[in-house]
Amino acid sequence: MSSLRVIKPGPLSLLQDAGRFGWQHLGVSPTGPMDPLAAAWANRLLGNPRQCAVLEIALGGVELEAEAALWVAITGADMPLSVDGESRLNWSRFRLEAGQRLQVGYARHGQRAYLALAGGIRAEPVLGSVACQMREGLGGLNGQGHRLVEGDLLAGGSGNFPRGASVPWPWQPDYSVAQVLRVVIGGDAASFDEDQARAFFERPWQLSSQSDRMGARLEGEPLVPPQRQWSQGVVSGAIQVPPDGQPIILMADRQTMGGYPILGWVHSLDLGRLAQCPANQMLRFTVMSLDDSQDELRAFYSFFGR
Structure with missing residues (x-):
């Protein structure tokens, strides 16, 4: 199993999957990603099912360290990306080696980015979903609806790809336009x-x-x-x-x-x-x-x- 250690969690980073369904008759919100299309692309770049959990990063300001070699994908808002200071493309997948740090800067256009790991980010489901709902105290890494904090561990599965890949530019939304x-x-x-x-x-x-x-x-x-x-x-x-x-x-x-x-x-x-x-x-x-x-x-x- 591969994992990322949280060095800087950013203002609001939440674990989200496709949503918590079948409980609305009891007043439980479905939750899920705010931008379902960007989240779906992040999973697709890694060959994950759409329902796999991703990290929703609001505004940016996140730093993560790889504890073992792994593949990640990032889509969504235009946030500067770098690995140990070397720039990386958004809307793409790339490999991190053990000890490397991924820095996600603050958004230039858009508000939310989505980070996926091969095999999905692992957490224990609550009512059938790991989607984090802070108001109701459900989901997330600890099951109690908490945002990411320094020291948290994002665990994923294994994955191996011959090379990086990106979403073709015609399918990348332009968040800078009206x-x-x-x-x-x-x-x-x-x-x-x-x-x-x-x-x-x-x-x-x-x-x-x-x-x-x-x-x-x-x-x-x-x-x-x-x-x-x-x-x-x-x-x-x-x-x-x-x-x-x-x-x-x-x-x-x-x-x-x-x-x-x-x-x-x-x-x-x-x-x-x-x-x-x-x-x-x-x-x-x-x-x-x-x-x-x-x-x-x-x-x-x-x-x-x-």
Whole structure:
């Protein structure tokens, strides 16, 4: 078994796998990576199943030391990478020799990078998943929902590759460009006044600094939501409009029930691009059909596996 010792954990580095499912009826969040596409590519570069655990590195500032020779892959945000001071490419896999140190600098574009080990990062599952949910105290390396700390050990399996490899550049997202996110209209959309539903797509929105893994909060000219007197189950990507008219988009660590009116859902694969946006970035939204959304998800699962 190969492993990496944590020298510097960074501001918020969390163990994540594909998510914790089958427990939402008890109020347990599914969690999982904020950018599922980047996490899936990290695993694919090493021949891992998509469900294998990866390290989600928020903002950067991480340093890891190899305790034995091993292969790693890193994707996601544009963070400077180096091994003992020698630069490495992002969206690629490469080998570390015993004693070498991998330095991950602070993000230039994007917010989250994903580090995978051959065979996946090993930890004991809690409710069927190692995904770290700090609010509920579940998952992570110790099973209690803790972020990475200095001295932690990331253990992986064995892997051997003839050479390094990178994701072809046309498939690498550009996190530096303005983001237009696609939305499937539904939920309580018919209960909104027509001009209010249309205004969501016509107005620019600013991503609030209060956003987190639970929800992306938008700031702009308020909408006027309809009243609703009951709660219902919610899913990731749901666009809730609370009484103050400032929409909230539910993310990976979302709650499982909500009472605010829902205008629609951000396309599942666009949630990753939203998760890579810095605070105060301007966002716009556009309508997409349910059929197109399902076609893209089928292609994603066909390529990366369920």
